[in-house]
Amino acid sequence: MTKPKLILDVDTGSDDAVALALAMLGGEAELLGITTVNGNLELKLTTDNTLRVVDLCGMGDRVPVYPGCEYPLVSTLNPRSAQSMRPIPKREGTSAGKFGMHSDHLPLPATDLAPQKQAASVWMIETVMAAQPQTITLVALGPLTNVAAAMRVQPQFAQRLRRIVLMGGADETGNETAAAEFNIWADPEAAEILLQSGVPITMIPLDATHQAFLSEEQAEQIDAIGTPLARFIAQLLRDRIAGYAKRDPEMAAKKIAPLHDALALCYALHPECIRRSVETVCHVDLGGGAAYGRTVLDRRANMVQEKPNCTFALEPDREFFCDWLIGILQKAAEKNG
Numbered sequence: 487m488t489k490p491k492l493i494l495d496v497d498t499g500s501d502d503a504v505a506l507a508l509a510m511l512g513g514e515a516e517l518l519g520i521t522t523v524n525g526n527l528e529l530k531l532t533t534d535n536t537l538r539v540v541d542l543c544g545m546g547d548r549v550p551v552y553p554g555c556e557y558p559l560v561s562t563l564n565p566r567s568a569q570s571m572r573p574i575p576k577r578e579g580t581s582a583g584k585f586g587m588h589s590d591h592l593p594l595p596a597t598d599l600a601p602q603k604q605a606a607s608v609w610m611i612e613t614v615m616a617a618q619p620q621t622i623t624l625v626a627l628g629p630l631t632n633v634a635a636a637m638r639v640q641p642q643f644a645q646r647l648r649r650i651v652l653m654g655g656a657d658e659t660g661n662e663t664a665a666a667e668f669n670i671w672a673d674p675e676a677a678e679i680l681l682q683s684g685v686p687i688t689m690i691p692l693d694a695t696h697q698a699f700l701s702e703e704q705a706e707q708i709d710a711i712g713t714p715l716a717r718f719i720a721q722l723l724r725d726r727i728a729g730y731a732k733r734d735p736e737m738a739a740k741k742i743a744p745l746h747d748a749l750a751l752c753y754a755l756h757p758e759c760i761r762r763s764v765e766t767v768c769h770v771d772l773g774g775g776a777a778y779g780r781t782v783l784d785r786r787a788n789m790v791q792e793k794p795n796c797t798f799a800l801e802p803d804r805e806f807f808c809d810w811l812i813g814i815l816q817k818a819a820e821k822n823g
Contacts, residue, residue, distance in 0.1 A: 498527075505748045522551065525628035551599075607636040619645070622646075689796050719815065759803050
């Protein structure tokens with residue numbers, strides 16, 4: 487059976503790091519390359535963190551890393567935009583920074599690995615256009631600037647993709663603001679470009695990822711695997727549990743935290759990890775007000791005239807997801823043991 491071909495677009499902090507490791511060591515996909523974008527941290531840090539994870543996984547000679555966009559497409563140019571009211575590209579003022587979700591450097595040794603010189607969006611275009619049509623899945627785990635830039639530069643780029651799986655959006659409640667999820671909020675115009683592109687999109691929003699949590703007990707189970715990678719992921723999970731405890735009393739009581747990006751990767755490889763989803767019309771609020779960056783689902787039933795433009799995940803199979811994640815780490819340990 488042919489392995490699916492993937493491109494991972496990341497803004498590596500902690501949950502991106504877990505997704506990257508699972509993609510590289512799971513053996514379930516052909517990872518063509520990794521692109522980095524400004525998001526959880528500024529670009530030089532997301533790139534450095536990505537290279538550290540690649541090095542930890544021993545994939546430095548097989549998985550190239552391409553740095554991408556350092557700024558959102560346009561939002562910093564609008565004086566009414568939330569994006570222009572904080573330092574760019576740093577993220578100290580965001581929820582991720584406030585609650586300690588993503589430190590500047592992952593707790594891994596510095597690496598001698600270097601990123602590729604070619605820009606991420608250029609490499610994306612060349613790779614997708616050279617491949618057979620509809621054979622590459624793009625898994626976007628950060629702000630969507632790189633992907634939107636590729637779509638604007640090469641009009642055929644979207645149609646050549648098999649699909650896009652993105653971690654982002656929210657229906658019930660945001661995390662960066664009351665209305666908006668961080669990845670969409672960080673570059674709302676880029677997200678809307680994707681939603682208008684016609685490419686098949688599956689959105690893995692907070693509504694799904696918050697149900698796919700891991701617990702303190704599972705962190706201990708992962709730690710007990712004993713490999714450097716497993717111990718690293720266990721520590722990231724403990725740090726995330728501590729971070730979520732500061733912002734969410736229910737998660738604090740249960741000692742749990744989601745790994746948003748890992749669920750998106752899991753879906754790209756195993757769609758059955760999502761039990762319930764809806765085909766819907768979804769657009770992003772670009773008005774610059776309180777709902778700026780919100781993903782708006784059109785739920786007007788027979789009144790909707792536009793065709794659905796995305797699949798919006800609502801309920802994960804948490805047991806499947808957790809077993810998949812821990813299983814990859816266990817198999818990697820056995821293979822190297």
